[in-house]
Amino acid sequence: MDVATVVGLLGIGLLTGVTTVVFGFGGGFVTVPVVVWADSALGADAVRVATATSALVMVVNAGLATAVTPRRTLAALRGSGPMVPLLAAGAAAGALAAGAAPAGLAHWAFVGYTTLTIADVLLRPGFLRPRDEAAGAAVPRPLPVALGVPIGGVAAFLGVGGSVMTVPAMRRAGHPMRVATALANPLTLAVAVPAAAVCLTGAGVPDPASAQVSLVGLVDVRAAVFLLAGALPVIAILRRHPLRVPDRVHAVAYVALLAVVTGVMIALGDS
Numbered sequence: 001m002d003v004a005t006v007v008g009l010l011g012i013g014l015l016t017g018v019t020t021v022v023f024g025f026g027g028g029f030v031t032v033p034v035v036v037w038a039d040s041a042l043g044a045d046a047v048r049v050a051t052a053t054s055a056l057v058m059v060v061n062a063g064l065a066t067a068v069t070p071r072r073t074l075a076a077l078r079g080s081g082p083m084v085p086l087l088a089a090g091a092a093a094g095a096l097a098a099g100a101a102p103a104g105l106a107h108w109a110f111v112g113y114t115t116l117t118i119a120d121v122l123l124r125p126g127f128l129r130p131r132d133e134a135a136g137a138a139v140p141r142p143l144p145v146a147l148g149v150p151i152g153g154v155a156a157f158l159g160v161g162g163s164v165m166t167v168p169a170m171r172r173a174g175h176p177m178r179v180a181t182a183l184a185n186p187l188t189l190a191v192a193v194p195a196a197a198v199c200l201t202g203a204g205v206p207d208p209a210s211a212q213v214s215l216v217g218l219v220d221v222r223a224a225v226f227l228l229a230g231a232l233p234v235i236a237i238l239r240r241h242p243l244r245v246p247d248r249v250h251a252v253a254y255v256a257l258l259a260v261v262t263g264v265m266i267a268l269g270d271s
Contacts, residue, residue, distance in 0.1 A: 001038070001212065001222060001223075005038050006226055008034065008037075008038065009034065009038060009223055009226035009227050009230070010226050010227075010229060010230040011230065012030060012031065012034040012227060012230065013226060013227035013228060013229060013230020013231040014230040014231065014234055015030055015230075016030045016031055016057065016061060016227060016230070016231045017061070017230065017231035017232065017233070017234025017235045017238070018234055018238065019257065020061045020062065020065050020185065020231065020235055021065060021181075021234075021235055021238040021239060021242070021243075022181065022238070022243060022245070022250075022253075023163070023167070023181050023184075023253075023254050023257060024163040024166070024167050024180065024181035024182065024183070024184025024185055024188070025160075025161065025163050025164075025184075025188075027054060027057045027058050027061045027161075027227065027231060028054045028055075028057075028058055028155075028158075028159050028160035028161040028163070028188075029114070029160055029163075029164065029257070029258065029261045030261065031050070031053065031054040031057050031058075031159075031227055032047070032050045032051060032054050032110060032158075032159050032160070032261075032265070033050075033261060033264045033265050033268060034050075034227075035049060035050035035053045035054065035220060035223050035227075036050045036107075036265075036268050037268060038220075038223055039213050039220055039223065040268075041212065041213065042213060044102075044104055044107075047104075047106045047107040047110070048098060048099065048101075048106060048218055049213070049215065049218055049219070049220050050159060050220075051098055051106055051110075051156075051157070051158060051159025051199075051218075052095075052098075052099075052159070052195075052196075052199035052200075052217065052218035052219045052220075053159075053218075053219050053220045053221075053223050053224050053227075054159035054160070054161075055095065055156065055159060055161075055192050055195040055196040055199050055219075056192075056196045056199070056200070056219050056221075056224045057224050057227050057228060057231070058161045058188055058189075058191075058192035058196075059189065059192045059193055059196050060228050060231075060232070061185075061228070061231050061232070061235060062161065062185040062186070062188040062189040062192060063189055064232060064235050064236065065182075065185040065235050065239065066185045066186045066189055068235070068236065068239040068240070069182050069185065069186075069239065073179060073182050073183070074182075074183070074186065076140065076175065076179060076183055077183055077186065077187075080142055080143055080145070080187075082145045082148075083143060083145045083147070083148040083187075083190075084148070084187075084190045085148075086145065086146075086148025086149045086152065087148045087149075087151060087152040087162065087187060087190040087191050088152060088190050088191070088193070088194045089148075089149060089152065089194075090148060090149035090150060090151060090152025090153035090154075090155075090156070090191075091152035091153065091155065091156040091190070091191040091192070091193075091194045091195045092152075092156070092194040092195070092197075092198055093149075093152075093153050093156075094152060094153035094154060094155065094156030094157035094158075094195065095156040095157070095194065095195040095196075095198035095199055095202075096198055096202075097153070097157055098156065098157045098158075098159070098199075099198070099199070099202050099218060101157075106157065106158065106159075107265065107268075107269050108269065109157065109158060110158045110159075110160075110265055111262060111265050111266055111269065113154065113158060113160075113164070114164070114258050114261060114262040114265070115262055117164050117165075117168070117258060118255060118258050118259055118262065120168065121168050121251075121254075121255055122255065126171065126172035127168050127171050127172065127251060127255075128248065128251050128252065128255075129248065129251075140170070140173050140174035140175045140179075141173040141174060142173070143166070143169055143170065143173060147165075147169065151165045151166065151187075151191070152190070152191050152194075155188075155191045155195075156191055156192075156194070156195035156198075159195075161184075161188035161191055161192055162184070162187055162188055162191045163181075163184035163185075163187070163188055164258065166180075166183070166184045166187050166188075167180045167181055167184050167254065170183055170184070171251070176247050177245075177247050177250035177251050177254070178242075178245075178247070178250065181250075181254075196219070199217050199218045199219050200216055200217040200218075200219050201217055202217045202218055
C-alpha cells in the first residue's frame with residue numbers, strides 16, 4: 001500500500017468520523033467507495049472486500065458513537081429491543097450472501113439502492129419535512145419490528161450498516177435529524193457485528209497477495225486500521241462538541257452526501 005493510498009484512507013477515515021456523528025452512517029457509504037479504490041488491484045473482487053472491510057469499520061465507529069451518545073437520546077429506542085435480534089439475523093444472512101454473490105452484483109446493487117433511496121426521500125413526504133412536524137405532533141412512533149430482517153440483510157449485503165434505511169424511517173416516524181442520526185448508530189452496531197464476524201471468518205478472495213492486499217477472511221485489515229485512525233478522534237470530539245445544524249439543512253445534506261457517494265460508485269464501476 002503506497003503513501004498516497006495511506007493518506008487517502010486516513011483522510012476518508014476523518015470524513016467517516018464526521019458522517020458517523022452527523023449522519024449516523026457509521027462509515028459504510030463512505031468507506032465502500034474508498035476501499036474499492038484502494039484495493040482496485042483485486043478487480044471485480046474489490047467491492048466484496050470493501051463491503052466486508054466496511055462492516056468491521058462500522059463496528060468500531062458505531063460502537064464508539066453509541067457509547068458517547070447521551071442516555072436520554074438513546075432512550076428513544078425503548079420498545080425497539082425485539083428489532084435487534086432480527087437486524088442481526090438479517091445481517092448474518094446478508095453477509096453470507098455477499099460473500100457468495102458475483103462480485104459485480106454488489107457494486108451495482110449498491111448504486112441501485114442509493115439511487116432509489118435518493119428518489120424516495122425526495123419524492124415521498126416525511127423526510128425533508130417530517131409529517132409530524134407539519135401536523136404539530138410531538139410524540140415519535142417506534143419503528144416497525146418487522147423491518148429488522150430486511151434492513152439487516154440489505155445493509156450487510158451492501159456494507160452500509162442500515163442507516164440509509166433507519167434514518168429515513170425514523171425521520172418519518174417523527175424524529176428530528178439530530179435524534180434520527182444518533183439512533184442510527186446503535187442499530188448499525190446490531191447489523192455490523194454479525195456481518196463483520198461472518199466476513200472475518202469466511203473465505204477470502206483468490207490469491208490476494210498478488211494485489212498486495214492483506215486479508216483476514218474478506219476484510220482488508222490494513223485499510224480498516226487507517227480508516228479508523230482517522231475516524232475515532234473525530235467521533236470523540238464531535239460527540240462532546242456537536243455541530244449545530246438546522247434540521248432542514250441537516251436533511252438536505254444527508255441527501256446530497258448520498259448523491260455524491262452514488263456518483264463515485266458509478267464512476268468506479270465504469271473505470
